[in-house]
Amino acid sequence: MSKTSQETISGCIMSSKYPSTDYIMPGHVACPGCGAVIAMKFALQALGPKTILVIPACCWAVVAGVHPQTSLKMPVLHTAFATSGAAASGVRAALDMKGDTETTVVAWAGDGGTFDIGFQSLSGACERNENFLYVCYDNEAYMNTGVQRSSATPYGAQTTTTPKNAWKSHRKKNIIDAMAAHRIPYAATVNIAYPDDLMRKFRKAKEIQGTRFIHAYASCPTGWRIPSDKAVAISRLAVQTNLFPLYEVENGTDYTINYQGNRPVEEYLKIQGRFKHLTENDHAEIQEMVNEDWRILNGKAS
């Protein structure tokens, strides 16, 4: 029997459980239905006002506001693409030297800035166990530059650099496993369709010392070619099909699975433009991959 904790998981927002304060102002420039904005909204509500954000090149570098405006009620350090881990280390070091140990430093990067170009900087920070929270909001491609494939793009997806029949034929990098290998104190996945689980994990991460990593699934209607009003429903399916399992890893070894999905992955694939070209055989192949990953994950959690 796998180690699981399902009691707090629901796909519904119980309004009484959520803070009324919002740290994102209206008028931000995200696309309609942007999952990354929903992720930020809940994350900041969980973290509260004593937060400094470090944002590299990514969608959020634009969503956070174009000079002289900002859409966030938090201090934001915009930094170069590959640098989130290092820049956040620098902010943390400066705050520590100033005697400010209360503020939570949060690096907030996309999948390209995390899985690819920023991976070295992130790995360095994890190895040093820098005291900050790193959040990767994962929309599974370079969306800000026009939907090019990243190493977070899933097997089977079309992007502008894996077009038509040359759809991506490599599996998505398992970033949580890579983080766990660094033996950081906390790594977890969250999904915008499970806000209570998301907020619990952000609150938990806030209280932990050392490098904390949250992998936030963030649907992208523009890049995935899905209706903007399906952004949350499709995110929910990613969890319910076990394609994006909700789980936590403490100290690199202690795995807890938060949700057991049981729906076929086909339901998730068929409704997205980026997977439209896939055949039933492809669906079956992807189901096998999901099953295999799920078995491995359950093995780690048992």
Next chain:
Amino acid sequence: MKEVLEGSHAVSEAVRLARTKVISAYPITPQTHIVEALSEYCANGSMDAKFICVESEHSAMASCIGAASAGVRTFTASSSHGLALMHELLHWAAGARLPIVMAEVNRALGPGWNIWMDQSDSLSQRDTGWIQLYCETAQEVLDTTLQAYRLAEIVNLPVMVVLDAFFLSHTYEPVDIPDQASVDRFLPSFVPRITLDQQNPNAIGQMAPPAFYMEMRHSIQMAMQSVLEHFIDVEREFETVFGRTYGPITPFACDDAESIFVMAGTSASTCRQAVKTLRDKGHKVGVIKLKMFRPFPYQHIRKCLEQTKKVIVLDRNCSFGPGGIFAQELRAAMYASEQHPQIFSYISGLGGRDVTVDHFLEIFDRTEKADHPENESVWIGLNP
């Protein structure tokens, strides 16, 4: 208090005395002695600072940018490939108007791998918006590093303190190490212009569309143009406290000189020796050591060179095609001058090859015999 110090450790001493709060660095020869000493100071408590052992120079500068944005004094050191890897963030640091100080130990770039003296690494970064100050002695290295913080924090631009690999970084010289109280008087606590602040949340370094970007760049240019004036003030204050001054350029025997050598770094010492020899033989020759390269001290250079007939530039660097980089700057500087001395460009001492008194005598002889400079930079000391 005078101590015999390695050039590298003169940097480390200054960074300690400046009460730097965050140091972030990645090892590369010949810069390592600087940061090893600083690690030691942080570990033994003689310095109250955080040392971040990052995994690359790119991250070193990124974490300095993070720390400086959060409002503390920062430092890094690099050389050669490390500086080249930092290139993107050198632009970022200057663009964000952060007063970061870096020691840059001049070293050649590969291939082939070469750890020795060469100016091509720092000069390749000339357009990044960093102030560049070249040093000749260990004392000048210590003094310039202290001045660098003061200057950086006035103009809100980063400063690169440049010293020759091995000839300066690994050479021991007597250095007057100032006491902490005097340094505190010269260099007060850092008050950041803008910082990450929850009481007044702002976005630093955010997206700047065409309607704003150009003014931001113009403000950097304005700041850079004010550097020379501020540098002179800073040096004057420094002289009041410590009794030493260097100037953006250091002329030697230039007043009546018909030919003037120009160069940066330790080869200026060698050149002065050659100039003494030439003066003994009756030649009217002088030498200018160039300390400030960015911004280029046009007025000082013009004033010193416009009465002379021949300017003899030694570049320990090469911009492939045009040739010596200092020579190009000097041609540009003198073009707007009423008087146009001829500018002779020589390249020597690349990749750590010695530049000797004999080389300077050879250069002088060749220049004396020539009516006009050759089109290309002349390479001196090439193996046959």
